[in-house]
Amino acid sequence: MNQAVLFAVITLGVIGIASAAILFIVAQKFKVIEDPRIDEVADALPGANCGGCGYAGCRNFAEKIVSAGSLENLNCPVGGSNVMKQVAAIMGLVAEEKDPMVAVLRCNGSFAHAPKKVVYDGALNCQFANALYTGESGCPNGCLGLGDCVDSCAFDAMYIDEATGLPVIIEDKCTSCGACVKACPRHIIELRKKGPKSKRIFVCCVNTEKGAVARKNCEVACIGCGKCVKVCNFEAITMENNLAYINFEKCTLCRKCVEECPTNAIHELNFKPRAPKHPADKQEEVVA
C-alpha cells in the first residue's frame, strides 16, 4: 500500500518537474522582449483592423509607431485626432492636427440620370464587370453599382440605394479609412476634407470623355466646359481630360461654381437651402 502511494507520488512528481523544466527552457528560448508601449498604443487604437492606416491591422500599426519613434506620415483615420493625441501622449510626442476626412462618391449616374442601355447578368463584382464592359449606362468611368465598396466597408457606412443604383455613404459612420477608395476599380470614391459643419462642394463625376459623348450616356456628367474654372475666384478648380476637379484645400465653399454648372455636376452637401429666387417657391416650401 505504502509502496503504491510512494510510487504514485514519485512518478507524478518526476513528471511534474520534467514538464516544468521543459516549460522553463522553452519559455526562455522563445522569449520575445517586446516594447510595452506597443500594447499601450494598440489598446488606444480603435481595434477595427480596417487597414486604413496602410498597415495590416491595428497591432501592426502600433508596432510601426513604436519602432519609428515619430508620428510622421502615420495616422489612424478611423480614430481621428483624439486617438492620435492619446497615442502621442503614450509615445511622448505631439500629434499633428489633421482635418477629419470623409469618403465622397463622385458619380451621380443614377438610373434616372444615366438610363440603362444594356442589362448586366453576371458575377456581382465591380472589378470583374469593369474588365468586361463599360457598364449598364455606357459610361466608361461611372459607377457600376455592384457594391465592391459596400463589401469593403468594415463600418457598415455604405449601402446601395435601390432607387438610384448608386452606393450611399453614411457620413456619421464613415471613418475615412479609405477601404472603399481602394476597392473601387474606377476610382470614383475620394477622401475629401469633411469641411466645416460637413459642408462640402465637389464635382460629382469622373468621366473624362468629351462633353457630347459623356452627355449622351449621362445627363449630369461633367462635360468639361470650364465655366466653373472661370467663375472660381480662388483657383480651386482645375480642368484635366475634360473633367473639372475642385481642390478641397483651396475651396472656400462660396458655391458660385454650383450655380454655374450647366449639367448640375457640381454638388453641394449640408448647406442650408438657398434663398429661393421667386417668392412663389418660398410659399410652397412653407406649405410643405
Added chain:
Amino acid sequence: MQLLTISGSPHVHGDQSVKKIMWGVVVALIPAMLVSFWYFGLGALLSICVAVATCITVEYLVAKFILKQEPSISDGSAIITGILLAFNVPSNLPWWELVIGSVFAIAVVKMSFGGLGKNPFNPALAGRVFMLISFPVDMTSWPLPVQNRMVIVDALTGPTALGTLSEGIKNGETVSQLASKLPDYTHLMMGNIGGSLGEVSAIALLIGGIYMIWRKIISWHIPVSYLLTVFLFTGLLWLINPERYIDPVFHLLAGGLILGAVFMATDMVTSPMTTKGMLIFGLGCGLLTVLIRVWGSYPEGVSFAILIMNAVTPLLNKYIKPVRFGEKVKA
C-alpha cells in the same frame, strides 16, 4: 427592342441543374422504395412520409426564420434526406422518433452549417446515427418482411443477417454452423430479409445506382471502389479462415452496404471533388466498414464508416489535386 444583355462568356449553359440532379436521385430511389412497400407495407410508407414531411418542414422553417434566406424546398435535397433517413430505420420505428431524427438531420447537421452544399456530414446518416444512439432498442429490432405488411407497430421482429452473424460469432459458433440461420443470396438480392426498410433489396438499389451513373448524376468511382474494397478485404479474411469469416458475397449483399455505397457515400456535398480523392474515399469507407463489421461491437458499420470518411473529405480535397494539364510531360 428590349435592352440587350451583357454577361461574360459562356453564353450557353448545359442542361444540368441542382433540381434535375436531386429529382434524379429521388427517381433512382423509387425501385428500393417499392420493394420496401412490398415487404414492409404500411409501416414503410408511413415512415417515408413522416421523414420527408419533417425534413421539408424543418428546412423551410429554418431557412425562412433563422437563416432568413429564401427557402429552396423545390431543389429536392430535403426530400432525398427524408427518404434516405427513412430507408435507414426499421419500418416499425415509432413515428416520433423518426421526427426527432429528421429534425436533427436537417436542423443540426445541414442547416446549421448554412444549408445546401455547406454541410460536412451526410445529414441522413448523421440523423440515423443520432437515432441509433438515442433509441438503441427501437433502432435494432427489425420487423420481419411480408408478415408485417399491414401492421405498423408491435409486429414480429427479428435480427438482420449481419446481426445474426455477429451474435453467432461472438457466441463462438462457426460460419458453417450459422449458415442455416442466415438468409441465402437470392433473399439478400430480392430483399426478403429483416432490416432497415430501404436496405434490404440489393437488386433494387443497384438499379437505382446504374440509373444515376447513366444519367451522370454520380460517377462510378465511389461505389465501385467502396464495394471492391469490401469484397477484396472480406475475401482475404475468408481465404484465411472461412469458419471465422463469412464469404465476401455475403458481406456485399447483407446490411446497408449497397445503400451506403450507392446513395450515401456518393452524396456530392460530403464526398471528395477529384476522381483520385473519390477512389481513396471509397477505399477508406470499405476498410472502415469491414473493420467495424468484423471486429467492432456493432454488427453494421456502413454509417460510421461513411461519416468518418466525410470528416476526412476536406483533407482529401486539400491534398489530392487533379492531374493538371501539362503536368506530366510526355517525352
Added chain:
Amino acid sequence: MLKTFKKGGVHPHENKLSADKQVQMLPPPLKVYIPLGQSLGAPARPLVDKGAEVKTGQLIAKGESFISANVHSSVSGKVVKIDDITDTSGYRRKAVFIETAGDDWIDTIDRSQTIVRECKLSQQEIIRKINEMGIVGLGGATFPSHVKLSVPEGKKAQTLIINGVECEPYLTADHRLMLERGEEILVGITILMKALGVNKAVIGIENNKPDAIAHMQKLAADFKGIDIVALKVKYPQGAEKQLIKAVTGREVPSQKLPIEVGCVVNNVGTAFAVYEAVQKNKPLFERVVTVTGKNVASPSNFLVRIGTPVADLIEKAGGVPENTGKIISGGPMMGKALNSTEIPVVKGTSGILLFPESDSKRVKVQPCIRCAKCVSACPMGLEPYLLEREVNAALWDEAETDRVMDCMECGSCQFTCPSGRPLLDYLRLGKNKVGQIIRSRTK
C-alpha cells in the same frame, strides 16, 4: 476510335445552322471604321490623316512593336477622321473612319481566280511578307502570325497543326472556307510549312464536318506531308493545347508555348489568309463571318471587309429578330456580348450570334453543391469551384498555387455547373489579379 484530348471537355448543342450556306461576298459598305488595334499587342500607328484618299488594300497603320500587326484599308474612299470608336466591351479605341467611294484596289494585288501553287520565296521572305500584309491568327486570339512563325532560338518546330476544328457551336466560317477554298488553304499550309522549316502538317477537323474531312482528304492527296485527322466532337478541341494533345498526344507544359513540344498551331482561316498574302499580294482586309442565331431569318456566312459595322451584316442576314436579347461577337462559349451593333468587324470576328431573349439570361445562381462536375469538365485539370472561392476571399497566393493562370477561359466549368454559378467570371477576375501580382514581382 477517333482521336480527341483526354481530360475534361463538354459537348454543347452544336446548332450549326449555317453549315450548308455558301459564303456570300458582300459589297463594300458605305462606311467603315477600322480600329488601329486589331491584334494582340500594341495598336498600330496611323499613317493617314483626315481627308486622305485611300485605296482598297492600302497600308493605313503600321504595327511598330514586335507583337503588333499592320492595318490596311478595306475599302477605297476618303478618310473622314481618326477618332474613338467603342470596341466590343464598350470602351473607346482609336479607329480610322473611311467613307467608301467605288472599290479601287491597289495594283499589286492579283485579283485573278487562278490558284498559284508554287512559292519561290525563302523562309525569311515569307515571314516578312506575312508581317507586311498584317496577317493575324484568325481563330480568335488574333496573335500576329509573323511572331508565331518566328521560332525562338534553340527551339525547333517539327509539326505544323492546322486548326479546322471549329468547336464553338453555331460558327461555320472555317467549315465553309474548307469546303470552298480547300486548295488555297492547302497551298497556304505548304507556305506555312516552308516558313517554319517543317515537312509535316496535320489538319485537325471534328467529326461533325464529314464533308469537309472528305473534301480536304481528297485534295490533300496532291500535297506532300499534309495529313487530315478526324477528331471526336468535344469542346474545347479548338484550343491550342487541347488540339496538340488530340493530334499528337503531347501536352504543352503549363505557361509554355506549343513550340515547347515542337508544334505550331494555325487556323485554317489563317492558312487561307497566308495564301492570299504570299501568292496574291493581298493584305488581310476581309474575312468570313458567320451571322447566325435561332431566330435569324437567314443564317449566313459572309465574306466581309474589315471595319464593316456589325449592324450592316445583321441587316444582310434578315435583320435583328424581334425578341433578340443578346448579341455576341464570336461563339457562344467564348464570345463577347455586345452592347451595340455600331461596332466594326475586326480581324478576330469569327461570327455574330443573335440570341433570343429567352436564351440571354443566365440560369439562377444556387449554392455550390460540390458535385465536382466543374473539376471533371476542366480541360486544364483545375478546380474551378475552389478557385471561385479563393478569388471571392481574395486569396491570390492560393489561387496562384492552384494554377488560376492556366485557365484558358473556355467556359466548360460554368457551362456544366448545375448550380449556374458564375465560375468563369471569378476565374477571369482571379487571372486578372494574379497576373498583376506576377507582373509586379518581376519589376
